Amino acid sequence: MLGEFEYLLLSAAARVGENAYGAAIRAEMANATGKPCSIGALYTTLDRLETKGLVETWMGPATAQRGGRPKRMVRITAEGRKAAASFYAAVMRASRGVSWETDGEGVVP
Amino acid sequence: MNGVTDWLADRVALLLDPDEREAVRGDLAESGESGPQAIVGMAGLVARRQAALLWELRPWLALAVAMWAGLILTRQAGRWSHQSATYLWMYLANWRMSDVGNTGFWRLMAQEIGHLLVGCSLLMAGSLAAGIPMGMSQARRNTWVTGALFCGVLAVANLARIPLKPVFAPPILWAIYALLMQPDSCCSRRSVACASAETSGHMFGTI
Numbered sequence: 013m014l015g016e017f018e019y020l021l022l023s024a025a026a027r028v029g030e031n032a033y034g035a036a037i038r039a040e041m042a043n044a045t046g047k048p049c050s051i052g053a054l055y056t057t058l059d060r061l062e063t064k065g066l067v068e069t070w071m072g073p074a075t076a077q078r079g080g081r082p083k084r085m086v087r088i089t090a091e092g093r094k095a096a097a098s099f100y101a102a103v104m105r106a107s108r109g110v111s112w113e114t115d116g117e118g119v120v121p
Numbered sequence: 122m123n124g125v126t127d128w129l130a131d132r133v134a135l136l137l138d139p140d141e142r143e144a145v146r147g148d149l150a151e152s153g154e155s156g157p158q159a160i161v162g163m164a165g166l167v168a169r170r171q172a173a174l175l176w177e178l179r180p181w182l183a184l185a186v187a188m189w190a191g192l193i194l195t196r197q198a199g200r201w202s203h204q205s206a207t208y209l210w211m212y213l214a215n216w217r218m219s220d221v222g223n224t225g226f227w228r229l230m231a232q233e234i235g236h237l238l239v240g241c242s243l244l245m246a247g248s249l250a251a252g253i254p255m256g257m258s259q260a261r262r263n264t265w266v267t268g269a270l271f272c273g274v275l276a277v278a279n280l281a282r283i284p285l286k287p288v289f290a291p292p293i294l295w296a297i298y299a300l301l302m303q304p305d306s307c308c309s310r311r312s313v314a315c316a317s318a319e320t321s322g323h324m325f326g327t328i
Contacts, residue, residue, distance in 0.1 A: 035148040051145060052165035056173070071140055074147070081147030084140075 014099040018066075020045065021057050022096045025067065025086050033072060033083035034058075058086065066092035126156025133163045137170070194244065201240035208233045 014022070024040035025032040034054060041049040061067045072085035088096070134142045145166060149159040174180055212230060220226040 033148075034144055035151045038148065039152065050165050051148060051162040052167075052169045055141065055145065055166055056169045071144065075151075077151055078147035079150040081143045081150065082140075083147060084144035 013102070014066075014095050017053065017057055018061055019096060019099045021054070021061065022066065022088055022092055025088055026093075026096070030087075032086040032088075034086075035078075035083075037086060055084075058084070061092065064091075064095075065089060066095055126160060130156065130160050130163060133160055133167060136167045137163070197240070197244055201237075201244065204236065204240070208236075 020041055021037060024037045024044060027040055027044075028036045034051070038049045038051065038054050041054075058067065058069060062069055066089060068087045068089055070085050072083040074080050074082045130146070134146055137145060145163060146159075149162060154162065212233070
């Protein structure tokens with residue numbers, strides 16, 4: 013089963029689509045969670061997902077905006093899509109009948 | 122980035138693999154992160170990479186080879202120094218023209234030169250045997266982990282009062298540990314000449 017951060021990364025990569033790469037995924041994750049994503053966490057998680065066969069990465073083109081440096085492009089594999097779908101379904105099942113609205117002092121399930 | 126932070130970022134980035142280094146620096150440039158932020162971000166990635174290496178065999182193997190190679194090579198160098206080098210010095214200091222016609226003089230000299238060459242070959246073989254696994258197990262990205270492990274073991278040995286004097290002998294510090302810190306595997310070839318030269322220099326310096 014995926015970890016929470018792995019799922020967030022896969023979701024961000026899926027949202028960015030065909031042009032997913034490090035900086036774009038990082039920005040997307042920061043938008044989604046409202047918290048900055050460290051570049052260390054991003055790249056070590058990418059490596060782990062690649063080792064598991066859930067994503068493929070390769071060096072892409074360089075742009076002037078990046079100081080002429082190449083991008084590490086990311087593509088989710090079929091296994092990655094299955095794993096993300098499975099994680100999402102598990103979260104949905106676990107959340108069924110539960111409300112996480114707060115009363116100002118704490119969480120009321 | 123200004124000059125100093127740029128220089129620091131370059132130094133930190135050197136600890137990453139070339140492809141990753143370029144991609145990470147490109148990402149940081151694209152997201153407009155300032156010098157200190159970029160350095161902290163890269164240092165975080167480097168720390169994660171180095172921590173992950175502790176779970177691999179390579180730095181431990183390099184450390185084990187360095188410690189044992191240090192002990193064995195120093196002992197061999199000391200033996201060589203005490204035997205062959207002393208005889209050579211005696212020959213040089215007590216040499217007389219009349220000895221040239223003496224058969225025993227030449228027989229003993231040939232014997233000592235033979236011992237000297239065998240000792241030298243053993244040292245070269247030892248350096249080579251130590252250099253190959255270290256060169257194969259060592260990469261630039263492992264440098265910090267291996268250095269930290271080396272210092273950690275020395276600290277523990279010091280606390281436990283384990284005698285490690287041979288490891289600190291000049292030939293080992295100059296040749297073997299410098300070799301351990303070399304970034305690529307071709308260092309094992311360089312090491313043969315380097316270790317032998319440094320070891321010889323040290324030994325003749327002790328006569």
